[in-house]
Amino acid sequence: MIRIGDGRKSDSWAEINVVVDIFRSTTTIPMILFRGAKYILPFRDVRKAIEFKRRNPGTILVGEKYGIKPPYFDYDNSPAEIAEADLSGKVVAFTSTNGTYVLSRIRSGRIIFSSYVNLSATVAMIRSQRDVLILPSNRPIGKAPEDILFANLLKLMAEGHEVDVSEYTRKTEEINRNIIAGVGERDLEFCLRVDHTNIVPEYIDGRIVQSPDSVALTDA
Structure with a gap:
């Protein structure tokens, strides 16, 4: 069974939990691994990420807080x-307003990250699973319609329904135009790019890495 929850309010979890933050965390995270990073360390606190880099100088800092890149990142x-x-072989410390917050709330089950850039790979990974929860990250002040729209698309595709993905990306672009602080054109183009990679990131033992299941899909 595939359910859609609320990343900021859900308090029960599934065997596989899918975090969705289209603008921009779950688009950026697959791209970090696609660009060769060894793994990603998620941080909710900017200061802790900076302190980690001070202790580990080779670390790359990536992220934002309330839409703004922090100093030293x-x-x-x-x-x-x-x-x-x-980012070949690099360790990336990552923080964001929504995606890493939702990650920190999940208490059980596997955790993966999805967006348009790895849509088909995510569908292939979850379609045969018996217990899946898709978690739109939403925002501190309310819902994020782009996350909810994508969550419904992912659910329909994983259940085997035929859908017009371009209609969903078109609606997502419209949503961005109506957001007071929408993402810029360059980022929007990437956020709407379908199947750019087969990488499905998974949170394993404190690190975000390429899921072993998505490795199998890539090799198939």
Whole structure:
């Protein structure tokens, strides 16, 4: 069974929990791994991420807080920026307003991250699973319609329904135009890019890595 919850309010979990934050965390996270990062360490607190880099100077800092790149960070929470970065073999410390908050709330089950950039790979990974919870990250002040829209798309596709993905990306673009602080054009283009990668990130033992299941899909 595939359910849709609320990343900020749900208090029961599934065997596989899918975090969705289209603008921009769950678009950026697959891109970080796609660009060669060894793994990602998620932080809710900016200061703790900076302190980690002080102790581990080779760390790359990526993220934002309330839409703004923090001081000392190497990259914004920007899939467009990350697409041009060489992260080969690097450890990335990552923080964001919504995605890492939702991650911190989940208490059981596997945790994976999905967006348009890894849509088909996510569908392939969850469609045969018996217990899946899709978690739109939403926002501190309320719902995020782009996350809810994608969650419904992911559910329909995983259940085997035929859908017009371009209609969902078109609606997502419209949503961005109506957000007071929407994402910029370069990031929007990446947030709407379908199946850019087969990588499905998974949170395992405190690190976000390429899911072993998505490795199998990529090799197939």
